[in-house]
Structure formats: structure tokens, C-alpha cells
Amino acid sequence: MSFSDDEPPPANSSAGPKPIQVDRVRLVAYSNNKAPLEENKQQVLLEITDTSSTSERCGLDLVAVLDVSGSMAGGKLNKLKTAMKFVISKLGPMDRLSIVSFSTKANKQCSLRSMTGASQEELKDIVEKLEAGGYTNMRDGLETGLKVLADRRYSGGRVSSIVLMSDGHEQDEEGKVPQDRSASDATIGDVAVYTFGFGEDHDAKVLGKIASKSQGGTFHYVRDEESLSVRFAEILAGLLSVVVQDLKLTVRQQGHSTIEKVDAGSYHRPQPPESDYNAPSVNISFGDLGSGEVRKVIVHLLLPAVHREYRATAIVAQCSYRTHGKAFYAPRDHLRCFIHRTGSARRDAKNSKVEAELDRLRYVNKIAEASATEDHNSVHGKLEEAQKVLDAGQPNPMIDILRTELEQLLKLKYWKDLFASLLAYKMSHERQRGRLFATPRAMWRMLKYTEQADKFDKDPNKPPPSVDDDVKEEAKMVMESAPVADQPREPRTPRIWGVSRERRSSGWAWAMVILCTVLAIGVIVAGAAVFAVYILFKPKMPYLVVSDAQLRLLQYDQEGTIQSLQMSITILAENNNSKADASFFRVDLALGxxxxDVALLRAEPFVVARENSLPLQYNVVSAGRALDPDGMQAMDESLKAGVVPFDLFGKARTRWKVGVFVKLRFWTRISCRLRFFFPGNGTVMPTDRDRCRSRSP
Structure with a gap:
């Protein structure tokens, strides 16, 4: 039977006007800056971060596949009803929901319905009338839910997911364990299926396999005493923020390097033939990405022996994705990871971010080994090995989170609890979901949703805030936390060394005069030497240069206030000297x-190796900047012309050692105008970008 009776989704009803944004994904590479000349192995960490705004989110098509077999009677069914009423209350008019219940047979309670006020009340009545009874035909329930999504007439640019909840083991219509029709053998396709094992009698193996076969789904263990609403809310927080869909990463090796292996969790990666494993490129599919989520990929490289020092391109990477049916690439000019081959490189050098991710992967491998073991003592042995991995790692916030996770596992005494928890933790890591893979903004949203679910459990008659209200509050939170136009610094009070007014003897005074004269002559001579070296080497002085800039969001009202501004700027700190490293400190730039002033761009002190560069990546988020009448006129004229100018200015203190004794300290100053095509693609004019370079006095 065909279920092509889904309601057409209405126009986007998210809070506020549709913002104009270009890049919703940021791709960054971390690796050692240097590598030895002889053959060696290196690792590159590619980090993909969703930078989109939830106000751009896609509509959600959600199918809830719910177990209403006899074992759900009583308190479990009541918790399920409360959880589903919370989900219904959170969905907005641009979202659609279908409910499928299953026991001995599956029953499609309703087609995909747009969550208007009237539909919400109707679906709450459907949920309230659910009754428990019969066996657990999970296969029939899952296939019915998949068919609801497969038969949609309206699917373009929409997020599709299934939430499957069960508290028992599979049974057929005769109450027997199915031999050839297990739900874990169903064909799922590209749909994300989030499975929830409710209570200690659920079948974690089957539910875990269903989630692992889906595109990005995860398995969750919900104990009898836990809130099902809160666990549903954790998933809902991500599903109702998706802007980036069909995310793919392509990594290409260069002639200088060979890709030996890629660690990307359990995300699908087409394997090349066995005889061609070291293929020049690797493709990884991540599916949908929630706003503020992060995905990490470790690329293992083999660098060949070389006979000279030079700056080599290790890999080239690029992301592709869709937003509301349109295709985008990030970055558009590809990301290149450079490694300087030099004889001074240490073989044991470690990049802290790369090493932290490798520690996590070692830990996950031990968790995976433990989940594959059915002997309780062997499991604890693997967990102790995982503890040793964490003890050997460098202290960092991620290690602390993993320690807490491991402590919770070690406390579990019963096998069912331990196995289900192991499976849930393992899948969370393999799918890179949870607080380890979320920006503070995404964590804020998840905590907000779980708090709302907890309050709803206590008082179901009080509806939670709508998703549109959440979008507005999140936008306000981003604005209030934006680093806009810091207040001017208080001038430092100069430290004055006290000078005694007591009359000194004439002999002592003459001695001081002679000493000061000698010191003055020495300072003049040293200054002349430094100035001569400065004039000689000035063409190779370190400098700052803008390598990329994109205006991603600009909301401006008629009252002359920049309501919201998002811009990404990449500034390269360049050191072309072949003899010395350059230090940069007191980097103090401003955007206006x-x-x-719109925002300050600062950086902690850092060092750029000789003949090398270091990118400083700034994500400017600003709001509430009022313009004067002249500024309002300038903004209006700029928007009409389709080119919006911003000024970048400021300075940085640098230090550069020349020779054995001479150290140059000087300011490098930048002052330039960046003009962005807006409304449009938000890119900066190439001529502005190329000229935006700091100069030494």
C-alpha cells in the first residue's frame, strides 16, 4: 500500500527574516609544521565545523516508530506518551510528523502532518489513545516507518529521520523469535534512524545494528528510571537545527605524500580495490550536520625521503554540501596543508590537537573491543586498558570528559546495563555526536532542550517554548556573546622611579654625569647599528596579509542598527626570512x-618559523552596532550598489633576531579597505584582498 498522502509543507516559518549566508562549513587542518628530510610518517587532523545559523534550518520530516507491545503497559507507556507530546509541542509548522505504532503488527497512526496548532492537538489525542498489548514485531514497525518517508511527494531540501523506540526483544505474530525477518536485516538506505532501548529487557544488539546501518543514526540506552522525554530532546535539538545536508569531504594526496589510512569513525567511505589502497583521493560522506556540530578526520601520511629543504603540500581537501537544495563548496579554493621539510625537524614532534584526537581514537578502539566481548571479566580488562590510554595522554578537557565516561562504565555491575552502555558510547564516538563534537552554541541548544523536557515531565500541561522561540533566543544569545567593539583600554599609569631630592656631593654628581654620558653614547651606537640592520633587512621583515575574507551575514534595519553581522577573515602571519624565526605578540586589529568599530581581532603571542606562514582565522560575530546619520547613508548606498566596505586596521608587535646579538623589535601596521559583494556571494574583491598587507614604519 502506498502512503503518498503526506501534507505539503508550508512556507518556512522559522523566526526572523531569512539571512544571507555564504559559507556554512569551516574546514581547518592541524599538523606538524615541520617534518624531517628522511622518510617519515605524519598525521593531519581535518576538522569540519558547522557555522550555520539555526534561522536557516531545513524543515524536518520525522517518523516516530513506537513499541506498544504488552511489556510497555503501565509506567513505560505513560513515559512514552509524555515524551511524544513534548516532541509534538516542539515541532513547528515547517516540520512534519508521522506516528507508527507496532506490537503484533504495525499501525500507521497518521500520515506526515505539518505541525500547525490544530495538527498538534490532533496528534496529541492520537498519542493519548495508544494502548499496550501484543508481541514485538519490530521489523514490521521499522519497514512501515521507512515506507512513510520513501513515499513522500514533498522531500526536496528536507531533513528525514526516524526515531525507533522499543523495550523488548523481537517476536513474530506467533510470539516467537523471527528467524529470517529480524529488523536488523531491513534495508534502511540513506535515512538516519535513532534507536532507543527502553529498560533492561530491550535488545541492544538489534537496535544497535539498525542505527549503525543508517546514515548517521545512533543508539541510546534509556534506563527504566530515566526520562524518555529528555533523551528524545537530545536528538531533537540537533534535528531542528540542520542547515547543512549531504556533507562530503574529499582528501587528495599530492606527489609529495601518500595517504596510508584515514580515520573517520563509522561514516561511509568507499574503499578502493585492495591492489590500489593508496589511491590519490579519499571520499567520506557525513550526511546531515546540525548547527554547531563538528566532525574530525585523521589522515595518516607517508612522506618520502627528500634531499633539500622546502615547503611541501601534504594534502588538499575540500567539503561539498547542500543547503535548501543548492550546492556549495568549502573552501571554494580548496584547503592546502603545508609541511616544511627541514633537517632541523624533530622526529618525535607532536601537534597537540592531532595527538588529542589520536588519544581519543585509541580509547574508542578499547571501548569497541570491550563491546565485542561477552565475558564480564574480559570487558573490565579492556576498560582498564582504556584507562591506561587516558593516563598516558596529555591532560586536556577532552580527556577529562572521557575519564568521567569511563568511570560511569566501570561502576556498572550488571551485564545488560554494561553492554548497552558500551554500545551507546561506542556509537556516539564513531558517529561523532555529543558534547565532544559540539561547539558551545550547539551545547547550549542541547542543554536548553533537555531542561525544557525535564520541566515538561514535571508539568505536561505547560507547553515548552516553540522551536521558533528557541531560534530567536539562540540568535540573541549569539549577539550578546559577540566580541563587538571592546571598550577602550584604560591607559596604563606609568611607573615612575623615585628620585631623591636630597642634595648630593659634587663628586658623586660628576660621576653620575660621566656614567650617563657613556651610557648615552652606547645607546646611540647600538641604535645606529640596529637602524642600519633594519634598513638592510626591511624588505624581508615579517608582516600580516589578508588571504581570505567572506561576509556571510548582514542584517541591517531602517533605524541604522547593524542587527547581526557574521564575517570570516583569514590573516596570514608571513616570515620570509630563511635564517630566523619571527615572534608576533600584542596583535591588536579592529574591523570598522x-x-x-564593529569588532576587535586579537591573538595570543605566537612564533612563525623561518620561510613559513601561520593562518589566523577569525569568525566575526557582531550585533547591535548603531550607525550615525552619515554611516546610515553610507550603508544604504553600499547595499544598493551591492558592495559593502569594511575597514581593517591595527598593528602587531614583532620580534626578529638578526645575527648573534641584534634583536629587532618593531610594529607592523595594517590599514586597508575590504569591499564585499553583498547582497551576493559575500566574497571580498580580490584586489582589496591582495593589497591588504601590513607595513613596517
């Missing part, structure tokens, strides 16, 4: 429009 028509004399009004």
Missing part, C-alpha cells in the same frame, strides 16, 4: 564601518 564608516568610523564605527
Amino acid at each position: 564601518f564608516h568610523g564605527a
Whole structure:
């Protein structure tokens, strides 16, 4: 039977006007800056971060496949009803929901319905009338839910997911364990299926396999005493923020390097033939990405022996994705990871971010080995090995989170609890979901949803805030936390060394005069030497240069206020000297429009190796900047012309050692205008970007 009776989704009803944004994904590479000349192995960490705004989110098509077999009677069914009423209350008019219940047979309670006020009340009545009874025909329930999504007439640009909840083991219509029709053998396709094992009698193996076969789904263990609403809310927080869909990463090796292996969790990666494993490129599919989520990939490289020092391109990477049916690439000019081959490189050098991710992968491997073991004592042995991995790792916040996770596992005494928890933790890591893979903004949203679910459990008659209200609050939170136009620094009070007014003897005074004269002559001579070296080497002085800039979001009202501004700027710190490293400190830059400061761009002290560069990546988020009348006129004229100018200015203190004794300290100053095509693709004019370079006095 065909279920092509889904309601057409209405126009986007998310809070506020549709923002104009270009890049919703940021791709960054971390690796050692240097590598030895002889053959060696290196690792590159590619980190993909969703930078989109939830106000752009896609509509959600959600199918809830719910177990209403006899074992759900009583408290479990009541918890399920409360959880589903919370989900219904959170969905907005642009979202659609279908409910499928299953026991001995599956029953499609309703087609995909747009969550208007009237539909919400109707679906709450459907949920309230659910009754428990019969066996657990999970296969029939899952296939019915999949068919609801497969038969949609309206699917373009929409997020599709299934939430499957069960508290028992599979049974057929006769109450027997199915031999050839297990739900874990169903063909799932590209749909994300989030499975929830409710209570100690659920079948974790089957539910875990269903989630692992889906595109990005995860398995969750919900104990009898836990809130099902809160666990549903954790998933809902991500599903209702998806902007980036069909995310793919392509990594290409260069002639200088060979890709030996890629660690990307359990995400699908087409394997090349066995005889061609070291293929020049690797493709990884991540599916949908929630706003503020992060995905990490470790690329293992083999670098060949070389006979000279040079800056080599190790890999080239690029992401592709879709938003509301349109295709995008990030970055558009590809990301290149450079490694300087030099004889001074240490073979044991470690990049801290790369090493932290490798520690996590070692830990996950031990968790995976433990989940594959059915002997309780052997499991604890593997967990102790995981503890040793964490003890050997460098202290960092991620290690602390993993320690807490491991402590919870070691406390579990019963096998069912331990196995289900192991499976849930393992899948969370393999799918890179949870607080380890979320920006603070995504964590804020998840905590907000779980708090709302907890309050709803206590008082189901009080509806939670709508998803549109959440979008508005999140936008306000981002604005309030934006680093806009810091207040001017208080001038430092100069430290004055006290000078005694007591009259000294004439002999002592003459001695001081002679000493000061000698010191003055020495300072003049040293200054002349430094100045001569400065004039000689000035063409190779370190400098700052803008390598990329994109205006991703600009919301401006008629009252002359920049309501919201998002911009990404990459500034390269360049050191072309072949003899010495350069230090940069007191980096203090500002971004402005028509004399009004928008944001400060700062950086902690850092060092750039000789003949090398270091990218400084800034994500500018600003809001509430009021313009004067002249600024308002300038903004209006700029938007009409389709080119919006911003001024970048400021300075950085640098230090550069020349020779054995001479150290140069000087300011390098930048002052330039960046003009962005807006409304449009938000890119900066190439001529502005190329000229935006700091100069030494």
C-alpha cells in the first residue's frame, strides 16, 4: 500500500527574516609544521565545523516508530506518551510528523502532518489513545516507518529521520523469535534512524545494528528510571537545527605524500580495490550536520625521503554540501596543508590537537573491543586498558570528559546495563555526536532542550517554548556573546622611579654625569647599528596579509542598527626570512564601518618559523552596532550598489633576531579597505584582498 498522502509543507516559518549566508562549513587542518628530510610518517587532523545559523534550518520530516507491545503497559507507556507530546509541542509548522505504532503488527497512526496548532492537538489525542498489548514485531514497525518517508511527494531540501523506540526483544505474530525477518536485516538506505532501548529487557544488539546501518543514526540506552522525554530532546535539538545536508569531504594526496589510512569513525567511505589502497583521493560522506556540530578526520601520511629543504603540500581537501537544495563548496579554493621539510625537524614532534584526537581514537578502539566481548571479566580488562590510554595522554578537557565516561562504565555491575552502555558510547564516538563534537552554541541548544523536557515531565500541561522561540533566543544569545567593539583600554599609569631630592656631593654628581654620558653614547651606537640592520633587512621583515575574507551575514534595519553581522577573515602571519624565526605578540586589529568599530581581532603571542606562514582565522560575530546619520547613508548606498566596505586596521608587535646579538623589535601596521559583494556571494574583491598587507614604519 502506498502512503503518498503526506501534507505539503508550508512556507518556512522559522523566526526572523531569512539571512544571507555564504559559507556554512569551516574546514581547518592541524599538523606538524615541520617534518624531517628522511622518510617519515605524519598525521593531519581535518576538522569540519558547522557555522550555520539555526534561522536557516531545513524543515524536518520525522517518523516516530513506537513499541506498544504488552511489556510497555503501565509506567513505560505513560513515559512514552509524555515524551511524544513534548516532541509534538516542539515541532513547528515547517516540520512534519508521522506516528507508527507496532506490537503484533504495525499501525500507521497518521500520515506526515505539518505541525500547525490544530495538527498538534490532533496528534496529541492520537498519542493519548495508544494502548499496550501484543508481541514485538519490530521489523514490521521499522519497514512501515521507512515506507512513510520513501513515499513522500514533498522531500526536496528536507531533513528525514526516524526515531525507533522499543523495550523488548523481537517476536513474530506467533510470539516467537523471527528467524529470517529480524529488523536488523531491513534495508534502511540513506535515512538516519535513532534507536532507543527502553529498560533492561530491550535488545541492544538489534537496535544497535539498525542505527549503525543508517546514515548517521545512533543508539541510546534509556534506563527504566530515566526520562524518555529528555533523551528524545537530545536528538531533537540537533534535528531542528540542520542547515547543512549531504556533507562530503574529499582528501587528495599530492606527489609529495601518500595517504596510508584515514580515520573517520563509522561514516561511509568507499574503499578502493585492495591492489590500489593508496589511491590519490579519499571520499567520506557525513550526511546531515546540525548547527554547531563538528566532525574530525585523521589522515595518516607517508612522506618520502627528500634531499633539500622546502615547503611541501601534504594534502588538499575540500567539503561539498547542500543547503535548501543548492550546492556549495568549502573552501571554494580548496584547503592546502603545508609541511616544511627541514633537517632541523624533530622526529618525535607532536601537534597537540592531532595527538588529542589520536588519544581519543585509541580509547574508542578499547571501548569497541570491550563491546565485542561477552565475558564480564574480559570487558573490565579492556576498560582498564582504556584507562591506561587516558593516563598516558596529555591532560586536556577532552580527556577529562572521557575519564568521567569511563568511570560511569566501570561502576556498572550488571551485564545488560554494561553492554548497552558500551554500545551507546561506542556509537556516539564513531558517529561523532555529543558534547565532544559540539561547539558551545550547539551545547547550549542541547542543554536548553533537555531542561525544557525535564520541566515538561514535571508539568505536561505547560507547553515548552516553540522551536521558533528557541531560534530567536539562540540568535540573541549569539549577539550578546559577540566580541563587538571592546571598550577602550584604560591607559596604563606609568611607573615612575623615585628620585631623591636630597642634595648630593659634587663628586658623586660628576660621576653620575660621566656614567650617563657613556651610557648615552652606547645607546646611540647600538641604535645606529640596529637602524642600519633594519634598513638592510626591511624588505624581508615579517608582516600580516589578508588571504581570505567572506561576509556571510548582514542584517541591517531602517533605524541604522547593524542587527547581526557574521564575517570570516583569514590573516596570514608571513616570515620570509630563511635564517630566523619571527615572534608576533600584542596583535591588536579592529574591523570598522564608516568610523564605527564593529569588532576587535586579537591573538595570543605566537612564533612563525623561518620561510613559513601561520593562518589566523577569525569568525566575526557582531550585533547591535548603531550607525550615525552619515554611516546610515553610507550603508544604504553600499547595499544598493551591492558592495559593502569594511575597514581593517591595527598593528602587531614583532620580534626578529638578526645575527648573534641584534634583536629587532618593531610594529607592523595594517590599514586597508575590504569591499564585499553583498547582497551576493559575500566574497571580498580580490584586489582589496591582495593589497591588504601590513607595513613596517
